[in-house]
Amino acid sequence: MNRKQKKNLKRIIISLVLLVLCEIALDEGIIKNIAYTVIYFIIGYDILKKVTKSIKNKQIFDENFLMAVATIGAMLLNEFREGVAVMLLYQIGELFQSYAVGKSRKNIYELMDIRPDYANIEQDGKLVKVSPDEVKKGSIIVVKSGEKIPIDGVIVEGESSLNTSALTGESMLRDVTVNDMVTSGCINMSGVLKIRTDREFGESTVSKILELVENASSKKSESEKFITKFARYYTPAVCITALVLAIIPPVLLMVIGKAPLWGIWIYRALTFLVISCPCALVISIPLGFFACIGGASRDGILIKGSNYIETLSRVKNIAFDKTGTITKGEFKVSSINNNTIEEDKVIFYAAYAECFSSHPIAKSLRDAYGKEINENRVSEVKELGGKGITAKVDEDIVAVGNIRLCEEMGISVDNGIISGTSVHVIVNGKYAGLIVITDVIKEQAGDTINKLKNYGINTYMISGDVKAVADDIAEKVGIDNVYCELMPEDKVKIVESIIEKQENNETTAFVGDGINDAPVLSMADVGIAMGALGSDAAIEAADIVLMDDNPFGVVKAINKAKRCMKIVYENIYFSIGVKLLCLILSTVGLANMWAAIFADVGVMILAVLNSIRLLIHINKKG
Numbered sequence: 001m002n003r004k005q006k007k008n009l010k011r012i013i014i015s016l017v018l019l020v021l022c023e024i025a026l027d028e029g030i031i032k033n034i035a036y037t038v039i040y041f042i043i044g045y046d047i048l049k050k051v052t053k054s055i056k057n058k059q060i061f062d063e064n065f066l067m068a069v070a071t072i073g074a075m076l077l078n079e080f081r082e083g084v085a086v087m088l089l090y091q092i093g094e095l096f097q098s099y100a101v102g103k104s105r106k107n108i109y110e111l112m113d114i115r116p117d118y119a120n121i122e123q124d125g126k127l128v129k130v131s132p133d134e135v136k137k138g139s140i141i142v143v144k145s146g147e148k149i150p151i152d153g154v155i156v157e158g159e160s161s162l163n164t165s166a167l168t169g170e171s172m173l174r175d176v177t178v179n180d181m182v183t184s185g186c187i188n189m190s191g192v193l194k195i196r197t198d199r200e201f202g203e204s205t206v207s208k209i210l211e212l213v214e215n216a217s218s219k220k221s222e223s224e225k226f227i228t229k230f231a232r233y234y235t236p237a238v239c240i241t242a243l244v245l246a247i248i249p250p251v252l253l254m255v256i257g258k259a260p261l262w263g264i265w266i267y268r269a270l271t272f273l274v275i276s277c278p279c280a281l282v283i284s285i286p287l288g289f290f291a292c293i294g295g296a297s298r299d300g301i302l303i304k305g306s307n308y309i310e311t312l313s314r315v316k317n318i319a320f321d322k323t324g325t326i327t328k329g330e331f332k333v334s335s336i337n338n339n340t341i342e343e344d345k346v347i348f349y350a351a352y353a354e355c356f357s358s359h360p361i362a363k364s365l366r367d368a369y370g371k372e373i374n375e376n377r378v379s380e381v382k383e384l385g386g387k388g389i390t391a392k393v394d395e396d397i398v399a400v401g402n403i404r405l406c407e408e409m410g411i412s413v414d415n416g417i418i419s420g421t422s423v424h425v426i427v428n429g430k431y432a433g434l435i436v437i438t439d440v441i442k443e444q445a446g447d448t449i450n451k452l453k454n455y456g457i458n459t460y461m462i463s464g465d466v467k468a469v470a471d472d473i474a475e476k477v478g479i480d481n482v483y484c485e486l487m488p489e490d491k492v493k494i495v496e497s498i499i500e501k502q503e504n505n506e507t508t509a510f511v512g513d514g515i516n517d518a519p520v521l522s523m524a525d526v527g528i529a530m531g532a533l534g535s536d537a538a539i540e541a542a543d544i545v546l547m548d549d550n551p552f553g554v555v556k557a558i559n560k561a562k563r564c565m566k567i568v569y570e571n572i573y574f575s576i577g578v579k580l581l582c583l584i585l586s587t588v589g590l591a592n593m594w595a596a597i598f599a600d601v602g603v604m605i606l607a608v609l610n611s612i613r614l615l616i617h618i619n620k621k622g
Helices: 003-025 030-056 063-076 080-112 205-214 222-255 262-276 279-298 306-313 322-326 343-353 360-369 403-408 445-454 467-477 488-501 518-523 536-541 552-587 593-621
Strands: 119-123 126-130 140-143 153-157 160-163 173-176 193-197 301-303 315-321 327-337 378-384 388-393 396-401 421-427 430-441 458-462 481-483 507-512 526-530 544-546
Touching: 003 030, 003 080, 030 063, 030 080, 063 080, 063 222, 063 262, 063 593, 080 593, 222 262, 262 552, 262 593, 279 301, 279 306, 279 552, 279 593, 301 306, 301 552, 306 315, 306 507, 306 526, 306 552, 315 322, 315 488, 322 327, 322 430, 322 458, 322 467, 322 507, 327 343, 327 360, 343 360, 343 378, 343 388, 343 396, 343 421, 343 430, 360 421, 360 430, 396 403, 403 421, 430 467, 445 458, 445 467, 445 552, 458 467, 458 488, 467 481, 481 488, 488 507, 488 518, 507 518, 518 526, 518 536, 526 552, 544 552, 552 593
Parallel strands: 315 458, 315 507, 458 481, 507 526, 526 544
Antiparallel strands: 119 126, 119 140, 140 193, 153 193, 160 173, 301 544, 327 430, 378 388, 388 396, 396 421, 421 430
């Protein structure tokens, strides 16, 4: 509990003890009524202060006004006990609500803890701590063991393991060395790193994430907007209704010649006011969304607003990009086919010919070779745009490339149907063999698609890759609908066509790596960027950002959204249902102030506890 919550708790306890002593020690009469009044001001002075301020600002009708009018009115009708009890229980409900909000805020504050306090730079041979805002792009910063990386950059010296849990929610360490990109907010666990910054602090990943989460509450869901409008018109309406209930029945009784019973009807009107207080709705609905956003951020799922929670809960179609989303985007030699020489020789020639290339396929060839390469053995390297490369390895002339390279060299090859990228190796003008390189499928991709299908969600894969590769990947993970060989603008058209076919109240999500898919992420009903650690495009374009490479995060995000909406609607139906019942009973005199206490404070506490249940679910089960 924070200081304010502790102060309110003390006030509640003191008031409760005084109320019990008053009941036990004092007889009915003016002394006891004075004691009740003193207790009332101890427990309710802040509410009265808020009401006074609201009246001055001409914003009269809110839950504080209803509570003050009802409790003061009850005391004027000599119902001091009920007036004090209503205010006391209302403050207990407020304490529950404050604690629940604090609990969910704590998760966001924990995320905010990734904000670095300083950066180390070298000046005159010494390390000097400066504000991260003062570090310019291209500067060299030093990060010691146990310190946070303050700004995105590239390691120029040192190697270490990084704790990325504050960003991704995953506890597994990430090993880094020279030339690796590192992201602000991660913690250096060992060794000393020298990092060349590639952006300023205000543009770094940690700054963008903090801005995203801080602004999340400003984007309200339709449910929240409804509650806001509802409260705006509802409160004045119930005040007018209560006034009518207090005046019209007595007047009608006087007209027909009976006793007006002013006290009874005014008491019923005050009871009506207490019951009608919309606290449960006004508090619990935003709290539910806030708890979801806070809890999700702790799991590395950044949701830009509660409106996206509601949209995601109704998702019927999910389209996935392939590379970096379903697959790792890491190429790997899967087989060596049609070779006329030994496999070891085929991969040897390919690795040496590609030893100077920075292309991912070249790297996969060198990784498959697995031995140290003596670059002095390679000469006369020529790149053939869109075809491949030629080089002299020792005394042999080696050509490595695609089918067009073979055609240019007059070599006939049956490429067949290959579920991967074909790399042909030609040595001294003769065909040596075919190396097949495939992108590695993420371990969790199959489970993700299977779970989504169990939810009744239609799955699509939208890729720029060739049909054979796309079909093979889709079949392995279980995706039913495949669109391939697409340009970025084609992807937008495909997602638009999916959206056009969906029924009312259904939505379509697109999941991409956030770098090449910004247009599609922006136009989908909800865009989810996955594996977006350090990706500016993801944070800017997506509505939901998953800060690790695990596709199962999509399932977790949907679970959280569905759970959140379920509890939000439970609170709405329960709150309105109980209030309507009690309002009818109070109008006909079958519900007294104690029933009103349950209808207002009791329902509010139960609704808040229900929202806390959402928070516990998110933190423990994800």
